[in-house]
Amino acid sequence: MLNIALFGPPGAGKGTQSEFLIRKYKLYYISTGDILRKEIDQKTDLGLQAKNIIEAGGLAPDEIIVQLLEKTIKENPDAKGFLFDGFPRTYIQAYILEGLMIKLNTSLNCLISLDVNKEESVKRLLIRGETSGRKDDNESVIRKRLTEYDNKTRPVLQFYKDRGIYIPVNGQQSIEKVSRDIDSIVQKELSKRLFNIVLFGYPGSGRGSQGKALAKKYGLEFVATGPMLDREIKNKTALGNQIKELYESGQLVSDHLVVQLIEKKLEQSKGIKGFIFKGFPRTLVQSYILDGLLKKLGSSISMVIDIEVPTLELISRLDARSKTDACMPYDMSTAKIVKRLHEHETKTIPVITKYNQLHGVTKIDGMGSFDEVFERISQEVENGMKHMR
Ligand code: AMP
Secondary structure, eight states, X not given: OOOEEEEOSTXXXXXXXXXXXXXXXXXXXXXHHHHHHHHHHTTOHHHHXXXXXXXXXXXXOHHHHHHHHHHHHHTOTTOSXXXXXXXXXXXXXXXXXXXXXXXXXXXXXXXXXXXXXXXXXXXXXXXXXXXXXXXXXXXXXXXHHHHHIIIIITTHHHHHHHXXXXXXXXXXXXXXXXXXXXXXXXXHHHXXXXXXXXXXXXXXXXXXXXXXXXXXXXXXXXXXXHHHHHHHHHTTOHHHHXXXXXXXXXXXXXXXXXXXXXXXXXXXXXXXXXXXXXXXXXXXXXXXXXXXXXXXXXXXXXXXXXXXXXXXXXXXXXXXXXXXXXXXGGGSSHHHHHHHHHHIIIIIHHHHHHHHHHTOEEEEEXXXXXXXXXXXXXXXXXXXXXXXX
């Protein structure tokens, strides 16, 4: 999701600039002013409660704004992102926006502030008042609205400065120039966003080879915890020595060590378009860890893929692999193969179930040649990437 708030005093050009953003980025537009005016026209309870305040140039109560926003967001569950105009307008509303974003499992990407001085605002609103038919576009109410802006709305900027997502734009330039400035900010935001895939499948489903090939094709970083652990041991790093000791004493590698390894990998990966996780998360605990790790990067899971292969085919593939050079230590006996399948069944299937409820899981038929399966997954990934915009 791409979520943007357009900020600025009345008359800054938020409505005008919204038009091109909606067209270009297909965002769902939420103008609290427009929603309120509609409520007033329809003489709803909320509209009647807010009418006098609005017409006098004051701000509608936060309680009303929350109710209207909740309703609007609930009515648009398929929105690919939101463009907020005229919200948040108070410090409290900044927190309300945080809460709404958390509820949607997303966050605000940036707050773009259109800077326009007071006299320019008054001039523009008086011109607009000649044709807008808005009762609040007359000089005395305009001055009251600007005072409300200075007292209640401007302090909101500090909230976003502290969060590092406040971006100012000179709103006194031509409409086209302001649009170009905003567009380049949005483009930068889009390029910052990571496309993160979690790839599931039973051992033998081909997730390792498919994951590696997908990473190469789409410029993603392949994060496979098994090989990462092996590499640490081979390179005799401090972490590797600890892992080796655990392996040798037959103990499981703790989440604590795995997290350190993934953290290091995520931090070192610069300039990539996203990650493909394979072999992690393996348990519900690890699924929470992954949420936390991605959140730290200001990111989240974009897509979950599960490669499906019938059990008998899995066993025959793993058995065949055990007779080749590609044999893994854990492919060596039927007992070990069955144990891995069982681990997946009991620990990892609950993670897939959880993801299915949260994000939806894309099921891929894993039967057929490598290329056939790769083509199927690639198509889904490309759809997912398009959907992200
Ligand atoms: P606008 O169309 O954004 O200029 O808003 C017109 C009027 O609607 C404002 O002057 C306020 O009275 C009211 N309003 C719009 N958005 C909000 C909000 N987020 N909080 C409180 N009042 C609002």
